[in-house]
Amino acid sequence: MNLMFFSLLVGKSILDRNGEKIASLKDLIVRINPIVGKSEEKYPPLAGILAHSNSREFWIPASQVQEFEQGKIRLHDAKVSLERFERRDGEILLYKDVLDKQLVDVEGRRVIRVNDLALGNAPNELTPRLVGVDISFQALVRRILPFGGTPRVSRLSRNENLLDWADVEYFASSAPSVRLNVSHARLAKMHPVDIARLLDELSYVQGAEIVNALDDETAADALEEMNPDYAADILEGLSEDRAADILEEMQPDDAADVIADLDENKAQALLELMEEEESEEVRELLAYDEDAAGGIMTNDFLMLPDNLGASEALQTIRELETQPEFVDYIYVVEPDSEKLVGVAALRDVVFCQPRTTLLSELIVRNYISMKTDSKAEDAAAVLADYGFRALPVLNEEGEIKGIITFDDALDLILPEDLRRRLPNIFKNHRGMVSFVKK
Structure with a gap:
């Protein structure tokens, strides 16, 4: 033509x-x-x-x-x-x-x-x-x-x-003065990282329009890839019910970072609208200073008691209602408590003789940890120095309150332009990890 x-x-x-x-x-x-x-x-x-x-x-x-x-x-x-x-x-x-x-x-x-x-x-x-x-x-x-x-x-x-x-x-x-049939169905099929990069270049109004066209899970995955303050601006353009639904699908630490950048009244309103369990996890994280280890940790990790056998531990993991986000390490605690006794690598649990091996036999007891009030930069440096994929964060009583993953440490170590070019190696863009307590 x-x-x-x-x-x-x-x-x-x-x-x-x-x-x-x-x-x-x-x-x-x-x-x-x-x-x-x-x-x-x-x-x-x-x-x-x-x-x-x-x-x-x-x-x-x-x-x-x-x-x-x-x-x-x-x-x-x-x-x-x-x-x-x-x-x-x-x-x-x-x-x-x-x-x-x-x-x-x-x-x-x-x-x-x-x-x-x-x-x-x-x-x-x-x-x-x-x-x-x-x-x-x-x-x-x-x-x-x-x-x-x-x-x-x-x-x-x-x-x-x-x-x-x-x-x-x-x-x-x-064209706000007319009603248009624009579904953004093709954008919804993109990888969340690609969606996030597009959102970074668009206005808040356009970003909110795209996010509104996504399902809650995809929207959450995309916002997790963004700078929290910009993600907060986009959520401001959504209805409070929709924003709360998306925050529920986000990792607790990412949701906490976004909520921290919202107006206090808006933040409280969204926390009230979220499901009680997800809201409580986010509130726990918001209590820590953003420059402390507690401020960059997530309370979304895998925790099991040390009186389990390896086979029972694997069965417990399989029966989780939601797919774990980070399961490289299992944080092993005293029964009926959160006091950390050691860290086990999931691969060791998988490849051992599960019927005869106890979880307590597979743990590393001289683990390295950080306190919740330690400096975030110090925690990031430890992760980088030792090459760990995650680091437990404890309170004064030795109870595990969260973990810092290596990708969270990168946010402090690397310049922003380089961070955006690296894949988020710990995220599989699925649901939330539950605590397992017995």
Whole structure:
């Protein structure tokens, strides 16, 4: 199909069937994501023209257009309604609502800015559709110097600068005055790390729109990958019930970091809305100074009593209601208490003779630990020096209150730009780890 660039259409004359000018083109209206049959159309069809004549704006429906080309827009006749234009649900204006706005390039997993738009006629259709997004520098030049010539583009093929509209997603928040059918279903299929990177580049309003389109688990995984203060800003844009549901799915330490960056009244309201168990875990963590070991630990770890046999320990782990997040180490305590007696590697429990081996036989008793009020930087340094994947954090009575995983230590050791490039090696983006006490 031959492509027409929107920037070169703005200001063009609109002619009647005799070739007489009746108005100039100010903007184009398209129907975004209209439903045809049981599926959405990929390319928004032209709904009408916003025309300008003698200081007056009026709407010309697409059905009245006889010819629509880069250099000629001709109507069937000169009879047009001069009533004030009012948009209907599902309609967007290309100049007002799309040009210079941010979109998401789903295929490229990046945020883009619209410098121009490409329209094209499908076979056997007289009126065009929105088919492409031009993000090139040349598009900006074209808008400044519109008489510099029309680009010769005969077909739409994916490249770095001219993107297929089917490969991008629009934000309903860019046209808040109308109701749009924008599901963000394709973004919801992305890896949470990719979603988080997109959210970092978008406004809080756009970020909230995307998060609202995700299921609770995916939203939680994505927010865990973000800077807590930015994640908090996004949660501010959601309803309190939805925000609480997402916080319940987050790891307690990540949820605590986000809640700590919220307004105190908002934070308390969300904690009240969360399920009691998840809320209590977060409250426990919020009690510690953010610069202390307790402030960077998680209370989401695997704890078993030392009077279990290895086979019974494995069976207990298998019967957990939620999948453990970090199970490299099992923290072994005295029965009916939280007093830590040793640390066992899960691989040792798996590969031992489970029917004859006690859990207490597999533990390391001279373990290294930190106190809840130790400096966070000191805990991070210990993890780095010894190469542990996690470090237990104890209170003054020797009771384990949480663990610091190596990825949490990296937040203190590495520069932010490098941290964002490293995978979160301890997260499998699933549910929460429960305590096991007997």
